[in-house]
Amino acid sequence: MRPSIPTGQWFASRDGGRWWFDSGSVALDFAYTGGFDARWESLNTPGDLGAWLTGRFSEVAGEPSDRDLTDAKSLRLTFARMALAASRGEDPAPGDVDVINLFAATPDIPPALPGGSRQAGRSTARTGQAMSAMTRDWVEIFSADASERIRLCADPTCGLVFYDESRSNNRRWCSMQRCGNRAKVRAHRSRAAG
Template sequence: MTPGTRLLVSAEGDRYRFDPGSLSLELLLTGGPGPYERYEIAHIPADLAEWFTGSRLALTAPLAIGDIQLRPAEFTALKELRNALYRVAPAVAHGEPPSDDDLTLLNNATAATPRPRIDPETRQLVWAPPVTGKQLLGAVARDAIELIAGGRSGRVRECSASDCHLLFLDTSRSGNRRWCSMERCGNRAKIRAYRARTETA
């Protein structure tokens, strides 16, 4: 599967692909505060390190688990940033301003990011090891800042299904993406619309 696209499982057990379109929104899929705790997959630093190997960072260059050095304090900071994103992203999607405290947290997290380099032997782009938790934190924070302050802020969306709250960046050319996934919510909407038409007929 392409890095950044995740295979999710619905409450009914249906599997579907979901591309959130951005690293910061992708991080929300690892779990979260309150009602999102039941989706938690990052229980220890190694869990989150492994998750990052399949993230959008791997679209730029391969990212192996052995290249990542994620300390406990950095792990905690990443989860705190994720909690802030659960407040910031829905606000942006609904055209509301994020809180000053959350913006300060994002701004303070950007000190370092993974360093790209050219491998002398292969001349391929790689991430300079080790990729630290501080660098991962910075990558996520910078991505979130670009969503909030950049021209893409108007394309942060929440799935239009009434029972789905997945957030994504609409990267479609037309800018009219409504569903988290056509395999799930989009397909369900089509089925409902078809039934409504046939019942009316």
């Protein structure tokens, strides 16, 4: 089994605070940099893209190009559309599958063991390889169980989509601290009122 890529990131909340959203998939996290909703845009420059990718793939080095940023935005929009389709139990659009297959066909980041005598070769992956790695991870999800495990948060006012990685496949909330707690508070109030 491949070592898993770290997931989760901070979001700004309306009250000025921050909250942590772990979407369960690196591709979905990437889609939440602005692919679902322009209000959450966090990739304004190629440098923003580079910083985001190195947070997930320590091997990535070098500044992405403007072209990389354009490609990244098209890829994350594809992830977002496919996730929404899967959350509704629908198949992805053939055009979106084409985009995924294009990115997945490019070289990703090769696995490497630590402890060799040569340090050369570390920190040399390019932006495109990281995008390919995310896409291949997405292909694995869609080849397995996307329609059973990609869901909308159970709070009907939330609208966030996550990939449920849990063995029991019973995750309900985007975040326990956010929607999960709100639901607990509501349940408590209605018990207290009753």
